[in-house]
Amino acid sequence: MNGGELAIARVRERLLAPADLDEAAIGRALGELAGGGADIADLYFETTSVRSWRLERGKVTNGSFGMRQGVGARAAHGGSVSFAHSADVREQPLLDIARAVRTLARHGDAVRHPQGVELTRRAGEHSLYLPAETVAVADAAAWIALLERIDQTAHAADPRIVRVDANVRAFDTSILVANAEGEIAADIRPMTILSMMVVAEQGGKRARGQAGIGKRTGLVAFDTASVDTMVKTAVQMALHNLDAVPAPVGEMPVVLGPGYPGVLFHEAVGHGLEGDHHRKHLSAFEGKVGERIAAPGVTVIDDGGLPGQLGSLGIDDEGSAPDRTVLVNDGVLTGLMQDRLNAGLMNQRSTGNGRRQSYADLPMPRMTNTFLANGTHDPADIIASIDRGIYATEFDGGQVDIVTGRFNFTTIEAWLVEKGKLVAPVQGATLIGVGHEALQHISMVGNDLGFDTGMATCGKQGQTINVSVGQPSLRIDRMTVGGQAS
Amino acid sequence: MSELLTHSEQELRDAAALAVDLAGRRGVGARASASNNGFAKIEVQAGEVETAERSGSQSLSITVFRDGKRGSASAATFDRAAIERVVEEAILIADHVQPDTDAGLAPTEWLALTGPQPEMFAEGQRDPETLMAAAFAIDQVAGAIAGASKGTLRVGQCAAVGSEGIWALATSDGFCRSSRTSNDGRWCVMLAQDDAGSTSDYCQSQERRPEDLLSAELIAQRAADRAGSALGARSIRSSRTPVLFDARTAASLAGELAGTLTGMAQYRKMSFLADPIGRAVCASHINLSEDPFEPLGLASGGFDSEGIAGSARSVVRSGVAEGLFLSAFTARKLGMAPTGNADGFYNLRLTSEADGGDWQAMLARLGTGLVVTGLHGGSTDPASGNWTRAVNGLWVEDGAVVHPVTDVTLAGSMPAMLKGIVAIGSDVERQGAIRTGPILIDEMQIGGSA
Numbered sequence: 035m036n037g038g039e040l041a042i043a044r045v046r047e048r049l050l051a052p053a054d055l056d057e058a059a060i061g062r063a064l065g066e067l068a069g070g071g072a073d074i075a076d077l078y079f080e081t082t083s084v085r086s087w088r089l090e091r092g093k094v095t096n097g098s099f100g101m102r103q104g105v106g107a108r109a110a111h112g113g114s115v116s117f118a119h120s121a122d123v124r125e126q127p128l129l130d131i132a133r134a135v136r137t138l139a140r141h142g143d144a145v146r147h148p149q150g151v152e153l154t155r156r157a158g159e160h161s162l163y164l165p166a167e168t169v170a171v172a173d174a175a176a177w178i179a180l181l182e183r184i185d186q187t188a189h190a191a192d193p194r195i196v197r198v199d200a201n202v203r204a205f206d207t208s209i210l211v212a213n214a215e216g217e218i219a220a221d222i223r224p225m226t227i228l229s230m231m232v233v234a235e236q237g238g239k240r241a242r243g244q245a246g247i248g249k250r251t252g253l254v255a256f257d258t259a260s261v262d263t264m265v266k267t268a269v270q271m272a273l274h275n276l277d278a279v280p281a282p283v284g285e286m287p288v289v290l291g292p293g294y295p296g297v298l299f300h301e302a303v304g305h306g307l308e309g310d311h312h313r314k315h316l317s318a319f320e321g322k323v324g325e326r327i328a329a330p331g332v333t334v335i336d337d338g339g340l341p342g343q344l345g346s347l348g349i350d351d352e353g354s355a356p357d358r359t360v361l362v363n364d365g366v367l368t369g370l371m372q373d374r375l376n377a378g379l380m381n382q383r384s385t386g387n388g389r390r391q392s393y394a395d396l397p398m399p400r401m402t403n404t405f406l407a408n409g410t411h412d413p414a415d416i417i418a419s420i421d422r423g424i425y426a427t428e429f430d431g432g433q434v435d436i437v438t439g440r441f442n443f444t445t446i447e448a449w450l451v452e453k454g455k456l457v458a459p460v461q462g463a464t465l466i467g468v469g470h471e472a473l474q475h476i477s478m479v480g481n482d483l484g485f486d487t488g489m490a491t492c493g494k495q496g497q498t499i500n501v502s503v504g505q506p507s508l509r510i511d512r513m514t515v516g517g518q519a520s
Numbered sequence: 521m522s523e524l525l526t527h528s529e530q531e532l533r534d535a536a537a538l539a540v541d542l543a544g545r546r547g548v549g550a551r552a553s554a555s556n557n558g559f560a561k562i563e564v565q566a567g568e569v570e571t572a573e574r575s576g577s578q579s580l581s582i583t584v585f586r587d588g589k590r591g592s593a594s595a596a597t598f599d600r601a602a603i604e605r606v607v608e609e610a611i612l613i614a615d616h617v618q619p620d621t622d623a624g625l626a627p628t629e630w631l632a633l634t635g636p637q638p639e640m641f642a643e644g645q646r647d648p649e650t651l652m653a654a655a656f657a658i659d660q661v662a663g664a665i666a667g668a669s670k671g672t673l674r675v676g677q678c679a680a681v682g683s684e685g686i687w688a689l690a691t692s693d694g695f696c697r698s699s700r701t702s703n704d705g706r707w708c709v710m711l712a713q714d715d716a717g718s719t720s721d722y723c724q725s726q727e728r729r730p731e732d733l734l735s736a737e738l739i740a741q742r743a744a745d746r747a748g749s750a751l752g753a754r755s756i757r758s759s760r761t762p763v764l765f766d767a768r769t770a771a772s773l774a775g776e777l778a779g780t781l782t783g784m785a786q787y788r789k790m791s792f793l794a795d796p797i798g799r800a801v802c803a804s805h806i807n808l809s810e811d812p813f814e815p816l817g818l819a820s821g822g823f824d825s826e827g828i829a830g831s832a833r834s835v836v837r838s839g840v841a842e843g844l845f846l847s848a849f850t851a852r853k854l855g856m857a858p859t860g861n862a863d864g865f866y867n868l869r870l871t872s873e874a875d876g877g878d879w880q881a882m883l884a885r886l887g888t889g890l891v892v893t894g895l896h897g898g899s900t901d902p903a904s905g906n907w908t909r910a911v912n913g914l915w916v917e918d919g920a921v922v923h924p925v926t927d928v929t930l931a932g933s934m935p936a937m938l939k940g941i942v943a944i945g946s947d948v949e950r951q952g953a954i955r956t957g958p959i960l961i962d963e964m965q966i967g968g969s970a
């Protein structure tokens with residue numbers, strides 16, 4: 035199990051006890067923080083250790099270990115938020131940042147909790163992911179052997195592979211959040227990310243391939259079969275790109291493969307449905323909730339409770355349990371993703387989407403695992419339906435302008451399709467569209483829903499967090515493809 | 521001591537030196553750095569404070585070397601117990617990895633044990649009250665501009681931020697120096713709307729001294745002009761045309777040229793310019809120069825995180841690459857001398873020997889083609905140089921702006937784009953480390969839906 039008193043005990047042992055901080059002291063700091071009549075006052079404690087091993091030219095010659103810890107203090111009066119943080123979590127520095135927040139907030143000294151806040155509303159347990167040892171130095175030899183085998187496997191796969199870089203980054207994070215409502219919740223969040231990049235060379239031409247695996251567990255989950263699949267993916271991507279011809283340009287039908295290409299929905303729909311953008315009247319989707327924005331059969335969901343996905347959270351960073359929010363239901367725009375601040379100001383409830391990069395950053399409405407639900411088409415039939423267009427299976431991230439709804443994402447592995455057949459791999463091309471228009475051109479949804487391999491991240495206002503994206507294969511009848519070939 | 525910082529330079533030098541000393545007692549060479557940063561930020565929207573933030577951070581990190589093996593560790597505290605733990609963790613790592621003889625400490629003769637440090641810090645008011653007044657001042661001016669726009673313009677966020685930092689570096693060879701920096705920023709986001717929808721743009725000013733910042737009036741007016749000028753934008757037909765990047769977007773091209781000339785990109789074969797030294801990498805009239813010592817430059821520095829000083833130098837001269845951006849490590853890998861660029865490049869200036877002229881002259885040179893004012897997403901393949909972006913801008917015919925453009929893609933190949941630079945305009949702007957004027961490129965592929 036995870037969460038509940040087990041996770042609170044972990045944070046107490048690792049962070050609070052060494053700083054002589056107990057729950058009563060946290061309650062006193064919350065009382066101070068909530069002074070002046072704050073609508074929201076919370077403290078977020080975090081302790082994180084990170085270990086990495088890096089392979090280049092066949093040898094692991096570099097490793098690092100880092101430790102960070104701290105507490106962030108937030109108070110909100112209406113939509114006005116004051117925030118300060120400290121790496122020192124002893125009681126005096128904690129009271130200092132609580133007072134600094136009060137000073138920033140300029141709402142006076144009215145005392146609401148003279149005796150401090152009693153932390154009586156305690157979060158329950160979850161089993162979405164379990165505490166796991168991720169950063170033990172005892173795993174060094176096994177990780178090093180695994181990285182060396184990646185190098186050997188990749189070089190053995192094809193003589194044109196001239197360079198292999200691989201690294202593992204393992205995180206051991208525990209967080210605790212307590213607020214002036216008397217709620218306290220904690221979570222243990224192990225995470226390990228293995229990634230690799232290869233360069234293939236032939237006749238003076240170079241091409242790259244990349245792949246990775248991210249999981250909320252340690253070394254034990256990185257079995258030979260899944261690592262071999264990762265190596266194969268990276269090598270094949272590089273070899274395809276070595277043969278790539280310039281991508282076509284202009285409007286054409288596009289088929290997106292299953293898994294990471296679901297970043298389309300993260301960009302085209304997800305960001306525009308984050309509550310803060312609606313409260314501030316910034317989203318192109320404002321006022322469109324309830325409207326049809328896609329064909330029947332298009333259902334998009336954000337679900338923070340999917341086992342095995344990196345966007346999943348036992349509790350969000352405000353202590354709320356994750357929801358399953360239907361963003362688009364059978365083509366109709368339905369839901370917003372909320373944190374407590376924006377939910378409170380919009381007279382809604384939190385959907386468990388309050389997330390932050392670290393204790394030193396403010397929480398915001400953020401996505402968890404965002405995906406398009408399965409349709410009924412055979413993926414082979416979708417490709418066969420294309421007269422001339424592209425089939426894209428991997429992307430290099432994406433972006434959206436919330437205000438205009440314009441989004442883009444860039445292929446890193448794609449093919450030219452003619453008469454229903456894959457003709458040749460094509461170089462990277464940027465695909466563009468407008469959120470509330472592009473989805474109307476989705477005409478076929480496959481039955482092969484898949485998710486990314488644990489490498490997806492999302493950036494918003496300078497904060498990067500891990501998410502997951504997914505989708506089955508799908509056909510978009512019309513999209514602008516930005517290749518070099520006219 | 522500043523009110524944003526919690527430590528002095530002396531305390532940081534002592535912490536870094538202690539880490540190196542503790543490592544030395546364990547028989548390993550070491551390089552340690554300590555840093556302390558403090559910042560305050562006020563963001564306002566619609567006449568109210570949206571967020572008020574005040575924060576500090578600190579970090580101590582060490583890399584140890586023994587028999588060609590290395591290990592790194594870091595912590596967020598400076599107390600002796602934490603430093604001992606960091607040294608211990610770094611040594612444990614060095615015990616596990618394989619040797620790489622290129623990864624040792626920089627030899628003493630390369631170190632900037634003495635020598636000039638450029639001015640990187642300026643005294644200034646960076647307290648929350650001052651920043652709040654500054655952010656409200658921009659919001660007020662922007663509000664007046666929006667009010668006069670008959671509903672076309674709306675003020676987004678206006679913000680003011682101030683930060684100060686100190687950093688110290690010590691090595692086993694007796695290097696122990698520190699530096700102090702300051703940063704001031706102001707920005708304004710404006711939204712413009714018409715029947716077709718909304719658009720937004722911003723103007724940001726960033727300096728090391730508050731007095732050097734653009735005025736509230738200029739920041740708000742530029743943000744308003746940029747947002748307003750994108751109204752009515754539409755797509756254009758797919759075609760090959762000349763492309764003029766305005767100074768803001770041109771800086772990203774200059775940054776990509778510099779990025780591909782870093783030692784790491786070269787040595788990892790992740791550069792679209794393989795073996796560039798002595799070869800023509802740009803049009804023959806193009807120069808790229810670097811200056812680490814510009815007073816109050818946003819990318820100035822007296823030495824890098826290995827203790828090596830940079831130099832004012834030419835990197836590309838008349839289109840030919842003369843140098844790379846190297847650390848001690850990548851210099852050894854490539855068999856070259858280090859350039860003091862372990863942390864990236866210092867202040868850069870991209871210029872042309874050809875006469876570019878002002879903005880109007882550059883539009884005339886463009887003739888008929890696309891002006892790029894915004895780059896969105898996309899990527900440059902570091903290995904092949906394939907360049908693809910979503911862009912917005914202006915469609916120009918016979919040197920005159922016809923209409924704003926959006927919903928188009930732009931594609932090219934970086935090596936060809938660099939060789940295809942026709943001119944660089946004289947309206948130079950600075951974006952962080954990079955100074956360049958507008959860049960005109962002979963031909964690129966536009967993808968559109970008109």
